[in-house]
Amino acid sequence: MGFSFKPWLLSVMGAAMMAVQPAAAQETLRIGAPLPLTGPLSPEGLKQQRGYDLWAETVNGKGGIEVGGKTYNVEIVYVDYESNTPRAVQTAERLITNDKVNFLFAPFGSGAAKAASSVAERYQIPMIAATASSSSVYDQGYKYLFGTFTPNQTLTAPLTNIVADSGQGVKTVAIYARNDLFPLAIANEMKASAEAKDLEVVSFAEYAIGTMDHASALTLMLQSQPDWVFITGYINDLILMRRQMADLGIKPKVLTMIAGPAYKEFIDATGPLSQNVTSAAWWHPAVSYEGKDLFGSTANYVKAFEDKYGATPDYAEASASAAGAILQLAIGDAGSIDPTAVRDALAAMDTVTFYGNVRFDETGQIDSLEPPVFQIQDGTTKTIYPEAVKQGEMRYGDIQ
Amino acid sequence: MVPAAIEPTRYSMLYAQILLNGLVLGGLYACIAVGFSLVWGVLNVINILHGSFVVLGSYIAYFAYVHLGIHPFLSVILAGGALFALGYVVQAGLINRVVGAPVLTTLVLTFGLDLILNNGMIVAFTADYRTVQLAHPLGSTVVGGLVLPLDRLVAMLLACVLTVILYFVLVRSSIGRAIVAVRMDREAAALMGVNVKRIYAITFGLGALMAGAAGSLLSLIFPISPLNGSEFLGIAFIVCVLGGLGSISGAIVGGLALGAIQSFGALLIGPQHGLTIAFVLLIILLIFKPTGIMGRRGYE
The missing domain is CATH 3.40.50.2300 (Response regulator)
Incomplete structure (x- = not known):
């Protein structure tokens, strides 16, 4: 009975998928984001999530990322590490090995980002830290870690x-x-x-x-x-x-x-x-930059954020969205989603985004941003x- | 920590100012703690809800001011009344069912109720910090070289007035005498025809009333957020242990002592250690005089 049932189900599912998806076959780009979604740091974790979500929705709303003849929809794989730094490190590793994410967004703050950066380095997966400002996060000689906050x-x-x-x-x-x-x-x-x-x-x-x-x-x-x-x-x-x-x-x-x-x-x-x-x-909605990223300008970004959340974005939320926008630009520059090629593109980046000027120093920390x-x-x-x-x-x- | 640059004549002014700051703060602390002390003393219930009751009182004052233009000094009545009703219902409906049980049982119950109330407030009002911004604040004035923050001072005086009223209610009214009687000997009071469960509910209601009134006064001073509930509870706890449980004078002495200790601690050892000193004194007191500064003699 099972055998007669399955083809029928598959054909319905296939028809449903054809109806939903655009003509070109799309693949999914997965980005792992360990965040403190519960526990004492949860207000900060939720802020970062809002920033990432806005970027991902905007990308997908514009038809995804086209690169190397393929179109990718963005999926952010969130895992709650319960404001517990050791768990953030385990989570980052699991995201790479189990969930097979292509890239990583770092956990919250300098401490957890530093701890998780060793995992990203070991597996050679580019990781962007949206909320780590301490120089000691970046001076470990790692090649796959990039951060969007300048030093204190x-x-x-x-x-x-x-x-x-x-x-x-x-x-x-x-x-x-x-x-x-x-x-x-x-x-x-x-x-x-x-x-x-x-x-x-x-x-x-x-x-x-x-x-x-x-x-x-x-x-x-x-x-x-x-x-x-x-x-x-x-x-x-x-x-x-x-x-x-x-x-x-x-x-x-x-x-x-x-x-x-x-x-x-x-x-x-x-x-x-x-x-x-x-x-x-590090950022304020009152600044105004004409960027080359998907949001285009600071004003556009602020408007998109307000439309979605009914609130004005702060620097942590903007930095999270910027991390996504920067990753997208690097994939475009690299012309592929190959981790090493994207890493090299990030290291060589020198551009403007809604968030400000983006250029990373040799340690991977942004040095072009003027807070x-x-x-x-x-x-x-x-x-x-x-x-x-x-x-x-x-x-x-x-x-x- | 005292800057060396201050000439000697200014020392006395500085100390007087610090003492004044401490006493004003202490008066407010006493008002936060007195309801908590009453409930603990009479019912033997450690009311974890108390901090959230204070916050709820602040929200009532905030919304009464923003939407109806009622000054927080007046919404004391509004917040006190609403919280009395809430407290009465909570005690009569829930806590009375377990009030004879070991203290841990009632502690767990009020802890659970606090989680519900506190998270309910976060859902209803968000955790954002709000403040009552008076259209016509009293500002501050300088008397004899001392800066008097008037809104704070009036709030503190009103807190003291409320506490004195509570004292007279307990001493003079028949309900008050019944509360004191239950506090002294529950069985004997019941034999004398006192409805103990009703007295419990009224006492818990009065405790909540004082919390709501304190919250209303504090809405002028502290940013309002459900997150502050635990801070207020902590203060109530220290004040009660410091001053001695179950007496109004204990709450006043404990409150003023905590305010003064924190202020002078901040001056002499540094602001980051103000609370540390209060806790160290608390431990010393618990070792040498576990009944608190004012002992434990009941509401007589």
Whole structure:
């Protein structure tokens, strides 16, 4: 009975497939993406997933990737590694050996990306890291790892140069950092950047994760009357602190906060207190690049993202989409999906995307990207740097 | 950590300011903790829901302000009333069924209910941080060289007023006397004709009311998100152990002590260690005076 049943079923399935698919036979390009979809890092993992999904949908919506006489639909194979780094490494290996993925997107952050990069190297599968900024991820001599975040100091040095050279008499800096991996690293880079420009760091304090009151620390900070207050933390820390600064009447000439003001939520939550707060991120929807990638321009990308998710993309989401767009460009340059050819194309890449200029240094980390410095002026975010995408002049004082 | 540049005359001002910061914070801490202490003291239930009740109170204040223009100081009544009703129903419908069981059973029940309430709030309100932005904030003023953040100060004073009202309710009203009686001896109170289950429900409702009222006041100060529930619960826990369980004065002393310890700890050892010091003191206290600063004498 089974034998008489099968041909009938197959013919129906075949007809169904003919109806759905375009005339040309399509193959599937599989990209493995181990992500922390559950656990403490899940908000970040879900952001990356949104970025990848938008890219994959856009590619497939435009008929896939044509290369070497074939057309490939993109399929992203997600595996949840539960915010557990060792599992991220196992997952990356399983994606290569079991799921036979053609390429990899790295797990979240510097630590997990570094751990998984050894697997990609061993199997010679190109891996693009969308959220790893630490230089120590890239200086292992690996050939198959590429990253779309510049090193941390690229977030602090341009702003320091602008402020120090402004002639506004900014001489002293107070730094206040969340005692957490990325916020503390950025604060240390800020200290180095400030000292390099002969600014005096009058205080450098840390606060614990989960701190619900900053009055004492801010009262102390007020004693040294800093010209520039530089604070790192996540959005809830920064909203709370911004309000307590206003309560205590701390009004420096320059107030910089990383990494909350990149989100629109920060402006909504602080209202007039957001006035003239400066920040920096690897990307911001306010920048504008005419790219050679599938999204075309920053504005197109932002619109596509808003249409799909009803929200403005942030730098992590954009970086994930950019990882896909860059991989696609490299496949085009290589003229094949052969891992080694694509790896060479990535290494030789020098182009522009919606995300910014894309060129990787010899370690594989992007070195062409100029992370924008921006300032919230009258409730909207204005890019101050780099010159090419500048929307306004840096303002001093007028901190509420 | 005190900058060497400060001249000696300014030290006293600095310390006074730090003390003020600590006391204002401590008053708010006391208000967070007092309902938690009441429920723990009377029902012997460690109410893991308490932090989420505070957050729910904040959301009520937030939406009342955004949609109806009601100032959070006034939505204390709204949030308190709503949370009382919720607390009463939860206790009468669920917790009363297991209230005689070992403390671990009620702990697990309230833990489970907290997961439901907290995740329910994440689904309903998202985990995004919101804040109440007053159209006319009171701002801050300087009195004798001390900066007084007025909104915070008024919130703290209102918190103290609420706590005092709760105290008088327990001491003067017949319901209050019944709660105290149940707290002292459940069986004896039942023999005297007190409906113990109803008193439990009212007590849990009052605990939730205080949480909701505190949440409403805190909506002016802290960013609002379901993720803060566990922070508030942690504070309530430390304050209760520090001050002593089951008494309102204990919650006040514990709250003010925690606020002051955190503030001076931040000043003397560094802001990253403020909480560490509070916990170290907690451990010392548990070793040498396990009943807390104010002992454990009931609501008399």
